[in-house]
Amino acid sequence: MYRNIFLFIVSFILLGCSSSIKTGDIRSYDTIDIGRVKEILLPQQALDSSWPESFGFGRSASKADIERWDIDVMPDGRGLPKGKGVAVAGRSIYLVKCASCHGQDGSGGTYDVLVSKKGKSIGTYWPYATTLFDYIRRTMPFNMPGSLKDEEVYHLTAYLLAANGLIDSVDVITQKNLPSVKMPALANFVIDDRKGGPEIK
Amino acid sequence: MTRRQLIGRVAALGLVLSQNPYGRTTQAGGLPLTELDDPTKKLGVFPGKIGTRSTFEKLEKTTSQTSSRSPLQDFHGTITPSDLHFERHHGGVPVIDPERYELIIHGMVEKPMKFSLHDLKRFPSVSRISFLECSGNYRGGNEKLTPQQICGLTSQSEWTGIMLSTLFREVGLKPKASWFLAEGGDAAVMTRSIPISKGLDDAMIVYAQNGEAVRPEQGYPARLFLPGWEGNTSVKWIRRIEVSDAPFMTREETSKYTERVKDGKIRQFSVVMDARSIITFPTYPQVVERGWIEIRGIAWSGRGRVTLVEISVDNGKNWYPARLQEPVLNKAHTGFRFLWQWDGRETVIMSRVYDDTGYRQPFLKELQDARASRGGYHFNPVTPWRLKPDGSVVLADAVPRIRSNRDK
Numbered sequence: 302m303y304r305n306i307f308l309f310i311v312s313f314i315l316l317g318c319s320s321s322i323k324t325g326d327i328r329s330y331d332t333i334d335i336g337r338v339k340e341i342l343l344p345q346q347a348l349d350s351s352w353p354e355s356f357g358f359g360r361s362a363s364k365a366d367i368e369r370w371d372i373d374v375m376p377d378g379r380g381l382p383k384g385k386g387v388a389v390a391g392r393s394i395y396l397v398k399c400a401s402c403h404g405q406d407g408s409g410g411t412y413d414v415l416v417s418k419k420g421k422s423i424g425t426y427w428p429y430a431t432t433l434f435d436y437i438r439r440t441m442p443f444n445m446p447g448s449l450k451d452e453e454v455y456h457l458t459a460y461l462l463a464a465n466g467l468i469d470s471v472d473v474i475t476q477k478n479l480p481s482v483k484m485p486a487l488a489n490f491v492i493d494d495r496k497g498g499p500e501i502k
Numbered sequence: 503m504t505r506r507q508l509i510g511r512v513a514a515l516g517l518v519l520s521q522n523p524y525g526r527t528t529q530a531g532g533l534p535l536t537e538l539d540d541p542t543k544k545l546g547v548f549p550g551k552i553g554t555r556s557t558f559e560k561l562e563k564t565t566s567q568t569s570s571r572s573p574l575q576d577f578h579g580t581i582t583p584s585d586l587h588f589e590r591h592h593g594g595v596p597v598i599d600p601e602r603y604e605l606i607i608h609g610m611v612e613k614p615m616k617f618s619l620h621d622l623k624r625f626p627s628v629s630r631i632s633f634l635e636c637s638g639n640y641r642g643g644n645e646k647l648t649p650q651q652i653c654g655l656t657s658q659s660e661w662t663g664i665m666l667s668t669l670f671r672e673v674g675l676k677p678k679a680s681w682f683l684a685e686g687g688d689a690a691v692m693t694r695s696i697p698i699s700k701g702l703d704d705a706m707i708v709y710a711q712n713g714e715a716v717r718p719e720q721g722y723p724a725r726l727f728l729p730g731w732e733g734n735t736s737v738k739w740i741r742r743i744e745v746s747d748a749p750f751m752t753r754e755e756t757s758k759y760t761e762r763v764k765d766g767k768i769r770q771f772s773v774v775m776d777a778r779s780i781i782t783f784p785t786y787p788q789v790v791e792r793g794w795i796e797i798r799g800i801a802w803s804g805r806g807r808v809t810l811v812e813i814s815v816d817n818g819k820n821w822y823p824a825r826l827q828e829p830v831l832n833k834a835h836t837g838f839r840f841l842w843q844w845d846g847r848e849t850v851i852m853s854r855v856y857d858d859t860g861y862r863q864p865f866l867k868e869l870q871d872a873r874a875s876r877g878g879y880h881f882n883p884v885t886p887w888r889l890k891p892d893g894s895v896v897l898a899d900a901v902p903r904i905r906s907n908r909d910k
Contacts, residue, residue, distance in 0.1 A: 355672060358624045359617040366616055367608045370742050373683055373693060376751045421757065426768070429751045436753040439691045446593060446689040486768070490760070493772035497805045497859025501872045502763075 374435040378480035381434065382451045385475040388468075391460025394453050398442045407464050412443070416464040424465030428490050430482035434458050561586055564650055568592070569636070571654025575782050580800060580827070580835040581631070582657035584712050589719045590636045590655060592754075593689030596739055600715075600723040605707070609682070609745035612674030619723050622664060622709060625672075629662040630706065630729065633802050633835045635775050637732035637759060640881035642866070645888070645896035649782050652885060652897065656778075656802070658835040659720075661727050663708030666701045669743075678747040684726045687741035694735045695749035696728065704729050707740065730804030730833035731773045732880075734759050761879040764872075775804030777863050778882035779811055779838070779855035789893045792846035797824070800835045803857035807831070810856040811838040817850035817886070817898075824853065844889065850898045852886040 374380040395403075400410070407416025414422050423433065438454040440446045449457070459474040467482055468474065474482075495502045555561065561583070563570035569590040572582055582588075589595075600619045608614035636655035641647060648654075679698050686692035696705070706727045709716055716722045721738030728736050734754055749755070749771075760770045779801035784790045801811045807830050812821040827837035838853065854863040866883035870876060888898035 352626075356625060358621040359615045359672065360621075362606050362608055362614040362616040366604075366606060367614060370606060370685070371608070371744065372691075373685070373744065373750055373752075375746070375748065377748070423757075427757050428768075428770075429756060432751055432753050432756050435693075435750075439693070440593060440689065443593075447691065489766055489768045490756075490770050491763070491767045493769050493774075495772065495774065495776065497774075497776075497857065497861045499860050499862065501862075501864045501868045 372435075372439060374431045374438075376429045376431050376480060378431065378476065381431065381476045381479060383476055384451045384455045385473050386452065386455025386457070386459040387473055388456075388460045388463035388470045391456035391458070391463075394449075394456055395460055398445075398449075399457070402443060407461065415461055422465060423461055424467060424485065426486050428484050428487040430458070430462060430467070430479050430484055433461060434479060563588065564654065569655060571650050572657045574649040574654055574656075574780065574800070575785050575788070576650075577782065580658050580837050581712065582659060584659065584714070584717050584720075587634075587657040587659065587711075587717065587720055588636065588655045590733060591688060591690065591719075591738065592692060595718050596688040597718070598687060598723060598739055603687075603723050603741075605724065605740060605743070607669060607673045607743045607745070609743075610676040610679040610747060611670075611745050612676065613672075615673050617669070619709065622707060622724060625664040625668050627662060627664055628706065629660055629710075630704075631658065631660045631831055632727070632729045632833050633658045633775075633804075634727070634733050634736060635802075635804075637734065637772075637775065637879040640877060640883065642877070642883075642897070642899070645899065646786055647897045648787060649780050649785050649885075653778070653780055655733070656835070659711045660713065661706060661708040662710035662713075663706045663724070663727065666705040666707055666726070667703075669707065670698075670701060670745075675745060679745045681746050681749050683742070683744040683746065683750045683752075684735070684737040684740055685742040685744070686721075686725075686737045687739040692734075692737050692739075692754065693750065693752040694737055694754055695752060696726075696735060698745070700728060700731070728773075730775055730806075732759060732775060735773055759879060761873070762875055764874045772880055775802075776880065776882050777801070777803035777805070777808070777855045777857040777861050779808075779853045779863055780885045781813075781851060781853050781887055784851075784889065784895045785887050786894075786896050788895055790844070790889065790895065791893055792844050795842050795844050797840040797842055797851060797853075799824075799838055799853050801826075801838055801853070801855035802833070802835045803855065803859075803861070804833055805861065806833065806858040808836040808855055809858050811836075811853055812856075813838075813840040813842075813851065813853050815842055815844075815849060815851050818852065821854075846891060848889065848891055850886045850888050852884050852898075854884045 402410050402412040403415050404410035408414045414420055416422055417425065419425060427433065434454055437457055438449060441449065455474055458479065462468045462474065462482060463470045467484065561573055561576050563572060563586060570588060572586050572588045603619045604616045605622065606616045633656055639653045639655040641652050675698065681695050681697055682701055684694050684696055707724055708727045709724045711717060711720055716725060724740055725738040726736050726740045755771065760768050761772060763769045779799055781797055781799040783798040784795060797813055801808045808826065811824040811826060813824050814821050824838035824840040830836050856862050863882060863884055869881055869883055886898040888896050
């Protein structure tokens with residue numbers, strides 16, 4: 302519930318801010334809001350009277366076309382594959398595939414600190430646990446991006462959450478419960494409210 | 503050996519000769535150039551298939567493992583030569599075959615579609631001159647820094663492609679659509695969430711930069727381009743757009759491109775680049791002479807147009823308007839100039855910009871106070887330069903907070 306309210310506020314503020322931007326490009330949208338988006342962008346609506354309803358360029362994307370690349374995971378769990386992970390298995394994978402950059406225990410390596418009570422660690426600075434799964438699967442390890450199996454990613458996610466004290470070391474992380482892992486950093490996140498004008502923010 | 507190589511070697515030989523003791527004596531004495539040094543006395547290079555930069559010009563980006571910076575102090579004008587455009591990428595520059603390239607748009611759309619590069623180029627096209635700046639573009643703390651080192655993660659090009667709204671219209675957005683995910687086809691498989699409103703406002707899918715195909719380092723064969731927004735959101739090598747009803751909260755928009763502000767808060771989706779200016783001449787490591795100096799630089803705003811650039815030549819006590827180079831474009835680097843007669847005494851010069859929202863570029867201390875932060879993303883402070891009596895120029899650190907008439 303809290304997250305829904307947060308996302309609603311995010312959308313509201315961002316859409317509100319952006320709608321005041323005016324540009325001199327091929328056409329201007331003076332008051333963009335969700336309602337107006339609905340009006341002008343349903344496919345039967347033409348933006349420019351000289352334009353056809355559809356140019357007809359491009360082809361339909363099949364389910365297979367989309368599934369080939371659609372790997373993102375959202376904070377509410379949309380996109381998470383089936384699977385589960387535990388910290389002890391994650392620790393073994395971590396030592397082989399991650400420790401050389403991130404340190405034996407998630408800090409002290411050449412690259413980002415992952416485990417720490419201070420600074421920008423997963424425990425102190427990451428607002429959503431789902432981001433961890435998405436990012437590790439998407440592009441880690443650095444020298445073999447995208448090479449980890451979903452189960453390995455679940456194990457690593459469980460290990461890093463447990464090492465940061467965000468879950469218990471024996472907890473099993475699943476498709477179902479990952480979105481509800483409480484991340485302390487979320488409470489600190491605020492949406493940008495700079496809008497131009499004289500105030501320095 | 504080809505003809506061009508031969509001529510190149512002769513030219514190199516000429517350079518060597520001009521540097522031997524005999525050559526120096528000749529030039530110092532003001533005597534006529536030897537025949538070998540006189541370009542009117544030897545045949546030049548014939549037309550080539552591709553142009554070259556003069557071998558006398560040493561323009562280079564400074565590089566690190568993750569980025570390279572544009573040599574702002576060496577530029578004249580506001581278009582960045584494509585090979586000197588800054589780079590920031592998270593998994594290296596990918597090689598993408600344009601024949602195999604595809605952009606997929608799916609999610610909350612009426613018709614999920616895929617577009618080849620050829621398809622993209624058939625849509626009504628548009629060109630726009632606009633800057634692109636990384637939001638982590640502030641360095642300080644050392645007086646021997648060049649503009650390139652301080653804020654070389656900004657560059658400007660003429661971008662050509664299609665409006666993203668044209669593609670959104672083609673696929674049709676469903677009523678709940680409010681955000682989209684932009685995903686790159688590099689090893690980072692870079693992702694950012696963008697509000698649909700930006701996608702409909704001025705977002706572009708660009709395939710050309712300064713008249714030719716976008717450079718690999720800038721997203722070949724096609725990238726997203728979001729005018730005025732932090733560079734990371736203009737996802738390069740774009741391969742997928744997923745329309746949704748909420749932000750995706752990717753790693754880059756949560757644990758990376760966010761900044762600590764007051765009261766322990768972390769500011770998120772701070773995507774617009776606030777107005778900034780920097781003097782690019784005279785700056786470190788240049789050495790100037792007393793007398794007339796044309797102070798030069800660039801100013802820009804991610805929110806709109808530059809309306810005024812002010813110059814101070816007395817450490818912020820007095821401010822005078824600089825001349826702006828027309829045309830002043832929306833969300834674009836704008837050249838400014840200010841003619842000044844330096845008496846040779848030590849002083850500090852600086853510039854500050856105002857944009858059409860009424861925003862004034864802040865001093866470093868104002869930013870630090872407003873955010874309770876020493877630096878980080880979206881730091882755009884006034885950059886002061888100290889001119890020393892010997893003509894050397896260094897970055898000045900202490901900056902007073904003095905208001906001009908405009909602020910009262």
